[in-house]
Amino acid sequence: MPRIESVPLHQFVGRIRKDGSTPFAPEPGRYHFYLAIGCPYSHVIAIVLNLLGLDSAISQSLVDDLRDARGWAFRPLRGPDPINGFAFLSDAYMASRPSFVGHVSCPTLWDRRTAQVVSNDSHEIVVDLITQFDEIATETVDLYPENIRADIDALSSRILDEVGIATYLAGFSNDQADYAGKVHALFATLDELEERLGKGRFLFGDRLTESDVRLWAILARFDIAYHSLFRANLRRIIDFPNLWAYARDLYALPAFRTLSDFEAIKAVYWGMFPTLNPSGIVPVGPLLNWHAPSDRTAKAGI
Template identity: 55%
Template sequence: MTTTTPVASPVDFDAFGDYTVKAPTGPDGAFVRPLSPFRGRITAGGGDFPAEPGRYHLYVSLACPWAHRSVIVRALLGLEDVVTMSVVDPVRDGRGWAFREGPGHGPDELNGFTLLREAYEATEPGYDGHVSVPVLWDRVTRGIVSNNFPDISIDLGTQFSEWARPGVDLYPADLRPEIDALNERVYATVNNGVYRCGFAESQKAYDAAVTTLFATLADLEERLADRRYLFGDRLTEADVRLWVTLARFDAVYVTHFKANIRRLVDHPNLWRYARDLYRIPAFGGTTDFGHIKRHYYGTHPRLNPLRIVPAGPEVDWDAP
């Protein structure tokens, strides 16, 4: 359906070049993730950003694993009518994330932004830093609450219980120290580890990243030998954070990021676990492999200069 809401002009690498992440490389050639400058927190019952239905809006990319976490948590908690959402085009040129009409994404019906950068500039005039997703926007203050992805999914999962689906607790108080400890390791070696493999600028940095990545995957494979989820029969924030990387592993990270010692499907327990989660609508129903492949293969010219999106691999996520 045609909309009157403005959208960005089509992707044009000739006119706008490639998007450049503003982050330094480590002295050993290691990839360094840029910091998130906006770190407001949602709180139930008060504070600068109180939890209220209809007040907040998510800007996400279905391609981005960091944003996908928030999409999954929102769906698991049944917050679709409480926190609204817009999806950006998975392909970005030098202008960064943009709103265009297309399958699985569309215009920004809330603010009429054509580029996500406009949300950053509206919050901090003259903003010249990295523009990332997810972004949590506040209708009241007309600005960004947070672009710090770990905080956003935790706040969605814990501060909207008044309007959330009953019985869903992704961050139970009795498990929080253990969840935090596992999340810290998984982030460093798996979630961010695949990027440290793909964007390493020296053999030493790549070797260190790929070694720790597969050491953690081996430990997780063993952990899941006798349990359904990372913490037994309780689905938690830790599962959400691990799963978004597993979902992209064979489709992208094995080839594009050279994380290729073993595929996900070569880990029987992790592959069973990943397929089990995929059957939950909040996971499988929010996963768009077209967006994922188009983004990674189309917007990292140093890794894929011709931007050719591969046809495979053929992976049966619906296998028993």
């Protein structure tokens, strides 16, 4: 569904609160995520759920890999909607608010109890998963330490705007100078992250945080899609010594490895944008050795 610029991008912004200040309490079995396998924001949600041990308390299902003019749909490839039997994800939005007009996106968080969409704001959803479900989570990893939350928020915002969204803006630019400026700005931020990762194992030293999960979702897509399809091609991630080793280090962690289907991600991107890839041909390569040892923990100062 085309984005309608006159309305907010996220019209569903409900928050989950364990103090009872909102209608949505953190309860096992109450919520369901609609995710898309190619979507980096959905990828972040899936990994966070796994890292926190919430993937059995909050169910998830996938929409079809490709989105047409009617928006995200439920088709045989990924199976029907297991919660409501909707044909399209937009049906969930209309069931929640019959007057809804706007952007339908993944991830979408659905409340089984009140039969409505809670939120499609992925940033706020991640924060609520980390901070409000601690009594339900079966893992104790702290992805959002209170003493550095402002720093995490600031870095995650830069990763989203200056790397994630920047690749799309470059790919869909119709002006040579505009495109070149966006690509150079994108790689300037990647250079900063490269330097930062030369000083610590993760973005915040030895602590794995939600910023790492957000960056991973971009790095996992960069060389197989963004580099060629979006013409973000000054360099590949494998050309950055620290970023590439960092990406392999994350991939060695079960949550990242088991929830990253590179071939499916590649097929989605090369099939989703006919204006950029009219033939629909999905490249055979590149061949990336994700299993090569990263040696991150053996580096001096890490």
